[in-house]
Amino acid sequence: MFTLTIPVSTDGLSAIKADLTRKLPDVKSSHRCEAIARGLGFRTYATALAAVQAGATSTAQVRGDLFVAYLAEHAFAVSPAAFYHAAAKVALRDVWERTPKLTMWGIGSGGPRRKEDGRWEDFRDMNARFKEARSELLGDGAVKPFLASLAFLGRVTPTKTIRKGTGSYWVKHIAENFACSYPEGEKLGPTYVANGVLIAAALQAGFKMKTYVDNLGYDELNVSFNMSKPCLEELDCEVRPDGARAQDRRHREAMKRNRHYPFGSATF
Structure with a gap:
């Protein structure tokens, strides 16, 4: 088991959205966004964007259980692996840019x-x-x-x-x-x-x-x-x-x- 913490930015959120659009095409766009927010510890996607734009947060722990739980409430059964993979790409890019x-x-x-x-x-x-x-x-x-x-x-x-x-x-x-x-x-x-x-x-x-x-x-x-x-x-x-x-x-x-x-x- 691992713990994944990623830098949170508007670019990072957009990258996760884009990756999940490709991997989970059957999930409604609005539900994907809200599930991303829950999986990063935010109450809503709008809250996540506001926090990032205000500089109120810089990192977030990735929670696959919260991501899939939100989608399950809206009748979408998915594996948390897709969310972890999308978030891991953000972490990889951060290391890539720093090294x-x-x-x-x-x-x-x-x-x-x-x-x-x-x-x-x-x-x-x-x-x-x-x-x-x-x-x-x-x-x-x-x-x-x-x-x-x-x-x-x-x-x-x-x-x-x-x-x-x-x-x-x-x-x-x-x-x-x-x-x-x-x-x-x-x-x-x-x-x-x-x-x-x-x-x-x-x-x-x-x-x-x-x-x-x-x-x-x-x-x-x-x-x-x-x-x-x-x-x-x-x-x-x-x-x-x-x-x-x-x-x-x-x-x-x-x-x-x-x-x-x-x-x-x-x-x-």
Whole structure:
């Protein structure tokens, strides 16, 4: 389960409306608007607009249960996932705008690559690849992994400083194997999580990151976080019981037992 808080603005409300118009075309427009307002904690859509325009609110917690409850009162049965997805896009765009080098795959898009004709990419080629990877982060394919990552990150203990051994590529592999659900119980994960989506979710959740550059001065895709490494290791063993870390832990524990009881079991 996750908690999703988004920045509230007129543009954000319009974006949620537009997305739900596409995903819930059978729901009347007025009912969609009022359900959005309820799901963001407002009494009416007019109240939401007035609060935003007056600067009385800046963020809102997204409540799928209130969204679907309002629509149910008007004979529309929908899944809360559509509302969470529309709101998550607002959160993703906010992180995207605050982190200009963030792409679907991490920070930047790496150094030059060979093209199909065997030549190396020039600046124009690399810039086009970067822009494409950046735009992917705002697409539908990033939304479910973003929410699943938020659910996973809710289990991670933050630290005061950014620690070694907390690389995003490792963390994303744990997150994409994490079994989780939407707040109302509908299944959400496990699901594939791209490195950049995990980074976006971590920033949304309030974690800090450290970026790196390679020997040639290009941004490295992976970052480190202010996350407890022991906590991540525990979660890795829990989420991936057959993974390398879990197997290594079982092996070390067996070695300790054998060292203390060299002639077999400690049970008499």
